[in-house]
Each structure stands twice: as structure tokens, then as C-alpha cells.
Amino acid sequence: MSDVDPLAPATVVPNGIPPLLAESxxxxQVTEVRHTVASRAESSGLTGTRLDDFVLAVNELITNAVRHGGGRGWLRxxxxxxxLYCMVSDTGAGIDVDRLDDRRRPAPEIAxxxxxxxxxxxxxxxxxRSGPDGTTVRISASLGGPEPGRLAG
Known part of the structure; x- marks a missing residue:
């Protein structure tokens, strides 16, 4: 087991691996970053709905950083x-613990x-990881593996 925090702030990605993309x-710039992520993810071997899902997930994270996290963010x-990993960080006030722990699907009528x-x-x-100095979210997608279950309904 590693003592390294996978969400620790860094100017490089973990293990010294060169990033496919490192942008503020x-x-x-949300649209431009989303298109660049899509291109780099596809070049890395992510395809089909796996690619679409990953890019949509990243788009949600970068949009949240801009809307709720201080107006800007950093992506690796x-x-x-x-x-394939993507880490998005911001300097907002953080996310309430109750909201982070809530795994329920939001109500359809909620915007x-x-x-x-x-x-x-x-x-x-x-x-x-979220606190008063900001939020960092890391997501991942297996390359070439079986497609996980899609969203129900």
C-alpha cells in the first residue's frame, strides 16, 4: 500500500508520468479543454461510448470548477x-460533506x-478531496476493458 495521496496537489501527474494534457x-476555455480531452483520450485508446462517457464526466468536472470552484481550475x-486518469482541481470553498456522501440520483425536476x-x-x-481551499476530483477509465454498465433509465 502506497503512502502517496492520489489527490495531492502536484504540477506533474503521479509517478512522474508525462501528462497527456496539463492545462489551467x-x-x-471549457469547450476547448473538453475537445482536447476527447482527442487525447481517443488517442490513448478510449473509444465509443466509453470515450463519450469519459468526456462527459470530465466536462461536468470542469464546468463545476468554473461555476462553483472559484471561476477557474486545473486539469491533468x-x-x-x-x-486513463483525469484530475480536476479548483480553489473554491469546497463541497459540503453531506453532498459528497449522497450517492442518490438527483431528482429529475432539479436543475x-x-x-x-x-x-x-x-x-x-x-x-x-474537498475543503475550504478547494476541491480535487480524479476519475478513471480502463482502456480496452469491458464496458461497464450504462446509466439506468
Whole structure:
């Protein structure tokens, strides 16, 4: 078991692996970053609905960073050992623990609150660290593996 925190702030990705993408972004760059993530993820071997799901999950994370996390964020994308990872960080006030622990699907009539839920549902794994100095979320998708179950209903 490693003592390294997988969500520790870093200027490089864990294990010194060169990132596929390392960008800061603000509201005006969300679309550009999403397109770049899609391109890099596809070049890494993610295809079909797995690619679509991963890109949508990343889009939800970067949108949350801009809307709720101080207006800007940082993204790191890397691949190692057959898994694609994306980490998004912001400097917002953090996410309430009750909200982080709530795994229920948001009510259909609710306009907000879908971002983290979707990111969790559309990725293989999601880790979150949040506090008064910001939030960091890391998601992953297995490359070339079987497609996980799709969202129900």
C-alpha cells in the first residue's frame, strides 16, 4: 500500500508520468479543454461510448470548477497501466460533506446537482478531496476493458 495521496496537489501527474494534457482553464476555455480531452483520450485508446462517457464526466468536472470552484481550475490527464486518469482541481470553498456522501440520483425536476453524480456514474472510479481551499476530483477509465454498465433509465 502506497503512502502517496492520489489527490495531492502536484504540477506533474503521479509517478512522474508525462501528462497527456496539463492545462489551467476558466469559463471561456471549457469547450476547448473538453475537445482536447476527447482527442487525447481517443488517442490513448478510449473509444465509443466509453470515450463519450469519459468526456462527459470530465466536462461536468470542469464546468463545476468554473461555476462553483472559484471561476477557474486545473486539469491533468494521463494514462498508466491500461487506465486513463483525469484530475480536476479548483480553489473554491469546497463541497459540503453531506453532498459528497449522497450517492442518490438527483431528482429529475432539479436543475443543478447532477455534475458529481454524472461523473461518478460515467467513470470507473472517482475520488474526491474537498475543503475550504478547494476541491480535487480524479476519475478513471480502463482502456480496452469491458464496458461497464450504462446509466439506468
Amino acid at each position: 482553464f476558466d469559463h471561456g 490527464l494521463w494514462s498508466t497501466r491500461g487506465t 443543478g446537482g447532477w455534475g458529481l453524480w454524472l461523473a461518478r456514474e460515467l467513470s470507473d472510479e472517482m475520488l474526491v
